[in-house]
Amino acid sequence: MKLTVVGAGSTYTPELVDGFARLRDTLPVEELVLVDPAAGRLELVGGLARRILARQGHPGRVVTTSDLDAGADGADAVLLQLRVGGQAAREQDETWPLECGCVGQETTGAGGLAKALRTVPVVLDIAERVRRTNPRAWIIDFTNPVGVVTRALLRAGHKAVGLCNVAIGFQRRFAGALGVSPSAIHLDHLGLNHLTWETGVRLGGPEGEDVLPKLLSDHGDTIASDLHLPRALLDRLSVIPSYYLRYYYAHDEVVRELRTQPSRAARVARMERELLRMYGDPALDEKPALLAQRGGAYYSEAAVDLAAALLTGSGSPYQVVNTLNRGTLPFLPDDAVIEVQAAVDPRGATPLPVAPPDPLFAGLMAHVTAYEDLALEAALRGGRDRVFRALLAHPLVGQYAYADTLTDRLIAHNREHLAWA
Numbered sequence: 001m002k003l004t005v006v007g008a009g010s011t012y013t014p015e016l017v018d019g020f021a022r023l024r025d026t027l028p029v030e031e032l033v034l035v036d037p038a039a040g041r042l043e044l045v046g047g048l049a050r051r052i053l054a055r056q057g058h059p060g061r062v063v064t065t066s067d068l069d070a071g072a073d074g075a076d077a078v079l080l081q082l083r084v085g086g087q088a089a090r091e092q093d094e095t096w097p098l099e100c101g102c103v104g105q106e107t108t109g110a111g112g113l114a115k116a117l118r119t120v121p122v123v124l125d126i127a128e129r130v131r132r133t134n135p136r137a138w139i140i141d142f143t144n145p146v147g148v149v150t151r152a153l154l155r156a157g158h159k160a161v162g163l164c165n166v167a168i169g170f171q172r173r174f175a176g177a178l179g180v181s182p183s184a185i186h187l188d189h190l191g192l193n194h195l196t197w198e199t200g201v202r203l204g205g206p207e208g209e210d211v212l213p214k215l216l217s218d219h220g221d222t223i224a225s226d227l228h229l230p231r232a233l234l235d236r237l238s239v240i241p242s243y244y245l246r247y248y249y250a251h252d253e254v255v256r257e258l259r260t261q262p263s264r265a266a267r268v269a270r271m272e273r274e275l276l277r278m279y280g281d282p283a284l285d286e287k288p289a290l291l292a293q294r295g296g297a298y299y300s301e302a303a304v305d306l307a308a309a310l311l312t313g314s315g316s317p318y319q320v321v322n323t324l325n326r327g328t329l330p331f332l333p334d335d336a337v338i339e340v341q342a343a344v345d346p347r348g349a350t351p352l353p354v355a356p357p358d359p360l361f362a363g364l365m366a367h368v369t370a371y372e373d374l375a376l377e378a379a380l381r382g383g384r385d386r387v388f389r390a391l392l393a394h395p396l397v398g399q400y401a402y403a404d405t406l407t408d409r410l411i412a413h414n415r416e417h418l419a420w421a
Helices: 013-022 041-053 068-072 088-092 096-100 109-133 144-153 167-177 212-227 231-237 243-249 251-259 264-279 290-294 299-311 359-381 383-394 398-416
Strands: 002-006 032-033 059-064 077-080 139-140 161-164 185-194 193-201 318-324 339-346 348-351
Touching: 002 068, 013 032, 013 041, 013 299, 013 359, 032 339, 041 059, 041 264, 068 109, 077 109, 077 299, 077 339, 088 096, 088 109, 088 144, 088 264, 088 299, 088 339, 088 398, 096 109, 096 251, 109 139, 109 144, 109 212, 109 359, 109 383, 109 398, 139 144, 139 299, 144 161, 144 359, 161 339, 167 185, 167 193, 167 212, 167 299, 185 318, 185 359, 193 243, 193 359, 212 231, 212 243, 212 299, 231 264, 243 251, 243 264, 264 339, 290 299, 299 318, 318 348, 359 383
Parallel strands: 002 032, 002 077, 032 059, 077 139, 139 161
Antiparallel strands: 185 193, 185 339, 318 339, 339 348
């Protein structure tokens, strides 16, 4: 089996490689191709990848290249984890929206739109080249904003599934709190990428006992603290929202915090410099503990499970993925991309039936889906007016004066990445 990782110069990659090594029985990778245009970073990451496999006795071969076409040729799956503009662009995404009193974040709000505009055309070009080289390959998208990017891929007819680590993170935490194996936890996970709620936590599968009330009763304080949300809110909602809902439920509080502390991008950039220095140590043959602070926890387990299900049918039968709605949530368009539990096999991902959600959640999903429609149009067709319309539609912006100012700032900060600007 051959897997190709595009954007493999990322400091995330050793986490992924460690998963391939540990979970070789689930996903027997014979050749792992790491593709990235940044030769220096790729050399460091590739060297550590080879040492990780060797340490764990994995027989797979690691190939590094800047040639996407050669790297994708013959691949069974291509994993996308790229960041157009690097951490410098992320730093901008997280700062200039704050000047207008809006959340500065790289996957949602104005910053998320900027990232989508930079990313969608690049990803579609990559996917088209993969299709020309190897039309049977699955594309697994971990590139943010996952919902918009995955929708662009599916609209263009690519064999694609989107992946996020929020659900697997909750699964692992809930399993630890309940003292059970992670595989025993089935989440009733509902929403869009980075806009999700756990409406049930079931033991043993989709029809298992729902222990969410017990989880909230016994561990609500800890869960609320992890989410930086009040325990009383979780009790009133009777669900567990993802961390990203804090940008909506506590918007002004978050803006005040972001204005008084270093950006996440600045902290990550410092961390990445240290990680790359560590990766260059020829004695290092395992992922360093510092990598856990980088983010992307359990990414490798989720990626291995999804790839195994798509390629061999041997992964978990039900997985939380980003895929087409197809009537699952009747208040959203069929071609909307939702993040829910799905049955995954070599034919693709089919969402499981979902109980009608509370209007409190459905309304926000519909609102953000409308924004994503406009964001995708802006990414595909460009133009100041399309950017303005997407920003005006986003619930974290919403006011025309803000949308106007943010449009100009978005274009000014991203001009080098926007072919139409």
